[in-house]
Amino acid sequence: MLRIAVPNKGSLSGPAGEMLHEAGYQQRRESKELRIVDPVNDVEFFYLRPRDIAIYVSSGRLDIGITGRDLLIDSGANAEEILPLGFARSTFRFATKPGTADGIEDLRGRTVATSYEGIVAKHLAEQGVDASVVHLDGAVETAIELGVAEVIADVVETGTSLRNAGLEVFGEPIMKSEAIVIRRTGADVEEPKVQQFLRRLQGVLVARTYVMMDYDCRVEQLEKAVALTPGLESPTVSPLHNEGWVAVRAMVPSKEAQRIMDDLYDIGARAILTTAIHACRL
Numbered sequence: 001m002l003r004i005a006v007p008n009k010g011s012l013s014g015p016a017g018e019m020l021h022e023a024g025y026q027q028r029r030e031s032k033e034l035r036i037v038d039p040v041n042d043v044e045f046f047y048l049r050p051r052d053i054a055i056y057v058s059s060g061r062l063d064i065g066i067t068g069r070d071l072l073i074d075s076g077a078n079a080e081e082i083l084p085l086g087f088a089r090s091t092f093r094f095a096t097k098p099g100t101a102d103g104i105e106d107l108r109g110r111t112v113a114t115s116y117e118g119i120v121a122k123h124l125a126e127q128g129v130d131a132s133v134v135h136l137d138g139a140v141e142t143a144i145e146l147g148v149a150e151v152i153a154d155v156v157e158t159g160t161s162l163r164n165a166g167l168e169v170f171g172e173p174i175m176k177s178e179a180i181v182i183r184r185t186g187a188d189v190e191e192p193k194v195q196q197f198l199r200r201l202q203g204v205l206v207a208r209t210y211v212m213m214d215y216d217c218r219v220e221q222l223e224k225a226v227a228l229t230p231g232l233e234s235p236t237v238s239p240l241h242n243e244g245w246v247a248v249r250a251m252v253p254s255k256e257a258q259r260i261m262d263d264l265y266d267i268g269a270r271a272i273l274t275t276a277i278h279a280c281r282l
C-alpha cells in the first residue's frame with residue numbers, strides 16, 4: 001500500500017485535497033482525521049503539518065509527500081521534488097521599510113526575521129553576506145514595527161500582507177515556490193505504484209490546462225486549421241457526410257481556446273465547440 005503525506009492545514013491543504021479527489025482518491029471527510037485508508041486504490045493518506053512532511057518522507061516511513069518547494073528546501077531533509085503541481089505559487093523575498101535597503105549587500109550586520117530560517121541562512125551563506133537571522137513562527141511582517149528585526153524574509157503572493165504592513169520587497173527573489181510531490185532522495189521513482197500515482201496527478205494537471213476542441217472545416221482549409229490545433233500527438237480528422245468537409249478534434253490549451261476559436265472561424269471553420277476534459281492519461 002502506497003503511503004502518502006498530505007498537508008493538514010494552511011494554503012496547501014485545501015488544493016491538495018481537491019487535486020487528490022479529482023485524481024479519484026478518497027479523501028478525509030473531517031479536518032480532524034489524521035489518516036485514512038483508500039482500499040480501492042491501495043493507498044493510505046496521512047494528514048500532517050506541511051512543515052513536517054519532508055521529514056517524514058526523508059525517513060522512508062512514507063513513500064510520497066505533497067508539500068511546498070520552499071518548505072522542502074527550508075527543512076534540509078533528504079527528499080527531492082518529483083512533480084510540480086502548479087498551485088500555492090509564491091515567491092520568497094526580502095522586504096523592509098521603503099528606502100532603507102536596495103540589495104542583499106545592505107543586509108550586512110542587520111537582523112532578518114523569518115519563519116524560513118533554513119532558506120535564509122543558505123541564501124546568505126551563498127551570497128557571502130553576514131547577517132543575523134531570528135526565527136518567528138508567522139506574521140513576520142510585524143517584526144520590523146516592533147523592533148525585533150530590520151528586515152524580513154517571507155512568502156509573497158499578492159503582496160497584500162507587505163503593503164498592509166507598509167513594507168516593500170527589495171533585491172532579487174530568493175526563490176519561486178509551488179506545491180510539489182516529493183520522494184526520499186535516491187528512492188526508486190520508477191516503482192509501478194509511484195508511477196501510477198504520478199500519472200493520475202499528471203492527468204489532473206492536463207485536464208485542468210487543456211480543453212477538447214471540435215470543429216468542421218472544408219478539406220481545402222484543413223492544413224491551416226490543423227496548424228492552429230496541432231493537438232498533443234496529432235488531431236483526429238473524420239469525414240463528414242457532406243462531401244468536401246471534415247470534422248477535426250484536438251486538445252488545445254484552455255487559456256488559448258478563445259483566440260484559437262476566432263482564428264478557426266476566420267479561416268472558415270464552423271460548429272466550433274470546446275468541452276472540458278474531466279480526466280486523462282497521456
Ligand SMILES: Nc1ncnc2c1ncn2[C@@H]1O[C@H](COP(=O)(O)OP(=O)(O)OP(=O)(O)O)[C@@H](O)[C@H]1O
Nearest residue numbers: 009010011012050068070071088089090155157177
Ligand atoms: N498566501 C500564499 N499564497 C500562496 N502560497 C502560500 C501563501 N502562504 C503560504 N503559502 C505556501 O504555503 C506553504 C506553507 O504552508 P503553511 O501551512 O506552513 O503556511 P500557511 O499556508 O501560511 O498557513 P498558516 O500560516 O495559516 O499555518 C508554503 O509552501 C508557502 O509557499
Ligand SMILES: O=P(O)(O)OC[C@H]1O[C@H](OP(=O)(O)OP(=O)(O)O)[C@H](O)[C@@H]1O
Nearest residue numbers: 138139140155156157158159160161162
Ligand atoms: O502576498 P500575500 O498575498 O499577502 O500572501 C503572503 C502572506 O501569506 C502568508 O501569511 P499567512 O496569512 O499564512 O500568515 P502567517 O504569516 O502567520 O503565516 C505568508 O506568510 C505571507 O505573509
Ligand SMILES: [Mg+2]
Nearest residue numbers: 010011138139
Ligand atoms: Mg502562513
